[in-house]
Amino acid sequence: MENLSLKKVTSAWIITILTLFVLAITFGITMRLNQGNDISISPVNFYSLMTVHGLTMIGIWSVAGMVAVNYLLARYVKVSVKLNTFSLIFTAIGIIMLWVAAFIGKFHAGWTFLYPLPFQIAWEKWATPMFLFSLVVMGTSWLVWSIGMILQILKKYSLKQTFAWQHFSKNPSVETPPLILITTVSLIGIIVCLLTAVLLLVLLFAEYYSSGSFVNDPLLMKNLTYFFGHTLANESLYLGLAALYELMPEVSGKPKLKTTWYVALGWNSTLVFVLTAFFHHLYMDFVQPLGFQMIGQFASYFASIPAATVTAFSVIMLVLRNRIEWSLTNILFFIGVVGWVIGGVGAVIDATVTNNVILHNTLWVPAHFHTYNAMGNVLFCLAFFNWAANEFTNNQDIFKNYKLTIKLLLIGGFGFVLMFYFGGAYSVPRRFAIYPSEFTYASYFAKFGALFALIYLIAILFIFYDILKKCIKTLSY
Numbered sequence: 001m002e003n004l005s006l007k008k009v010t011s012a013w014i015i016t017i018l019t020l021f022v023l024a025i026t027f028g029i030t031m032r033l034n035q036g037n038d039i040s041i042s043p044v045n046f047y048s049l050m051t052v053h054g055l056t057m058i059g060i061w062s063v064a065g066m067v068a069v070n071y072l073l074a075r076y077v078k079v080s081v082k083l084n085t086f087s088l089i090f091t092a093i094g095i096i097m098l099w100v101a102a103f104i105g106k107f108h109a110g111w112t113f114l115y116p117l118p119f120q121i122a123w124e125k126w127a128t129p130m131f132l133f134s135l136v137v138m139g140t141s142w143l144v145w146s147i148g149m150i151l152q153i154l155k156k157y158s159l160k161q162t163f164a165w166q167h168f169s170k171n172p173s174v175e176t177p178p179l180i181l182i183t184t185v186s187l188i189g190i191i192v193c194l195l196t197a198v199l200l201l202v203l204l205f206a207e208y209y210s211s212g213s214f215v216n217d218p219l220l221m222k223n224l225t226y227f228f229g230h231t232l233a234n235e236s237l238y239l240g241l242a243a244l245y246e247l248m249p250e251v252s253g254k255p256k257l258k259t260t261w262y263v264a265l266g267w268n269s270t271l272v273f274v275l276t277a278f279f280h281h282l283y284m285d286f287v288q289p290l291g292f293q294m295i296g297q298f299a300s301y302f303a304s305i306p307a308a309t310v311t312a313f314s315v316i317m318l319v320l321r322n323r324i325e326w327s328l329t330n331i332l333f334f335i336g337v338v339g340w341v342i343g344g345v346g347a348v349i350d351a352t353v354t355n356n357v358i359l360h361n362t363l364w365v366p367a368h369f370h371t372y373n374a375m376g377n378v379l380f381c382l383a384f385f386n387w388a389a390n391e392f393t394n395n396q397d398i399f400k401n402y403k404l405t406i407k408l409l410l411i412g413g414f415g416f417v418l419m420f421y422f423g424g425a426y427s428v429p430r431r432f433a434i435y436p437s438e439f440t441y442a443s444y445f446a447k448f449g450a451l452f453a454l455i456y457l458i459a460i461l462f463i464f465y466d467i468l469k470k471c472i473k474t475l476s477y
């Protein structure tokens, strides 16, 4: 069962993640204000902010899913508090190194640090290795922690059972809880991504320290970078869904969601397709073999369909067929599914080659991934944080106190991403610190984007304040 030390380390994670989230949102708002010509920061500072914002966000929300499943796994298997604490400490050290590299060293190659950018030194020389080592520190701790969780699961369930293959025949003797199935599928994906990151970093360090005698292949590096980055961001989202499967029926006063043959099929297919969908990032790299481009398009379709359809179907059935006891936890899960599906549709539109010719590297890209992150995965994890904070302190989740907060979250969150979609539809390029005057509406979209993001931030602060009080109380037990 969940013991006090697990509750304490989970509370420490929650406080760390939400504090970093608030800071990273303010960096995002600052970028939008600059793009809207409301403030003026230098291009170097803009891109340092963009690098820190992107990596911090991807990092904290990847690890937030791990925090959630790690806590919930304790219902089924033994979990390691030591590994959890180790990862917390190393994540904090990694984030500090990243921020020092970007804010003091002025490293600003973007969160994808696409080769050969990290070696085009336009910052302090030490900032490149500092940035790369920050990834080593964070990535290693997440890799070790993920492997640890998988090993604990395998102590209780056989490999076939973790994938729920026995559910393909009638009346399976052992039932695999959805939490175990989804966590296994996602953690395996995460482990593969992190191993790819190790290879990528080894190649980057080899070139950096070889004094010119070893040079990497840019196409290989781009494939490795997008395999790692794109897939990590997507797999993390599934960890949030694992928490949803485990908690949403419970907090709604309904029986647990069960693993059926179609749930098992959906998640097994997801494992394969998510690992191959990243090719859609390379449509404009015409030297990439054509077969990979085709895999990219079809895998993008297939990756979104099984898990999204099965989950959306399960959640709609839960909500439609029953009188739900609404609480902040299940409303956040519900809005999260809506945001995830809308963002997913935006992603599939962009992953279609004929559309990508127009939308590539426009604001459509941040539009769709901000939708399924800020209004999807973030809300799944916030739902878990809120549930956990109440559970740690024996508090009730009283929804009526949050009606205004939910309205602000909806208006702010969807308004903010809508401004990115408008930008994408008007071909406004992404990653521009200031927009050229030819893009007449771009700065207006940015101004309104900043305003909506501020409303979103206020909602997050309301939710954070309550969770913070409860987590601090848990730490003092």
Ligand code: HEM
Binding pocket: 025, 027, 028, 029, 031, 032, 050, 051, 053, 054, 055, 057, 058, 061, 109, 110, 111, 112, 366, 370, 373, 374, 378, 416, 429, 430, 431, 432, 453, 456, 457
């Ligand atoms: C209200 C909250 C947020 C605001 C105001 C915000 C704002 C921004 C802005 C202005 C950009 C630059 C867009 C461009 O011109 O290309 C950006 C990029 C990005 N954001 Fe956010 N964002 C928010 C939430 C999030 C969340 C929740 C995530 C992920 C979980 C995220 C991940 C990223 C990433 C990965 C990039 C790309 C950075 C790069 O290109 O190197 N953001 N964000």
